[in-house]
Amino acid sequence: MTRPLDDLDRLFEILHGGTLCPTCRGKGGYSKITDDEMKAIMKNAVDYVNKFSVMKKTDPARYEKPIQYGSEVARQWDEPAVP
Numbered sequence: 001m002t003r004p005l006d007d008l009d010r011l012f013e014i015l016h017g018g019t020l021c022p023t024c025r026g027k028g029g030y031s032k033i034t035d036d037e038m039k040a041i042m043k044n045a046v047d048y049v050n051k052f053s054v055m056k057k058t059d060p061a062r063y064e065k066p067i068q069y070g071s072e073v074a075r076q077w078d079e080p081a082v083p
Contacts, residue, residue: 024030
């Protein structure tokens with residue numbers, strides 16, 4: 001079984017896998033990703049929101065599996081900085 005976010009994981013691997021800019025490394029104010037890369041991230045997020053919205057209505061049992069997985073993963077995260 002593939003995880004629900006495999007496509008997103010691959011996208012972030014592509015974005016993160018590049019070489020650091022030797023000129024701007026460590027300097028604030030420089031973009032780390034291109035507009036096309038940001039667009040891909042945002043489109044992926046919208047696609048997942050729509051996918052899960054439809055799935056919740058049409059197949060609640062299937063919807064619960066990735067929600068449960070996300071809950072298990074999120075338990076390992078730090079607490080939010082702002083309560």
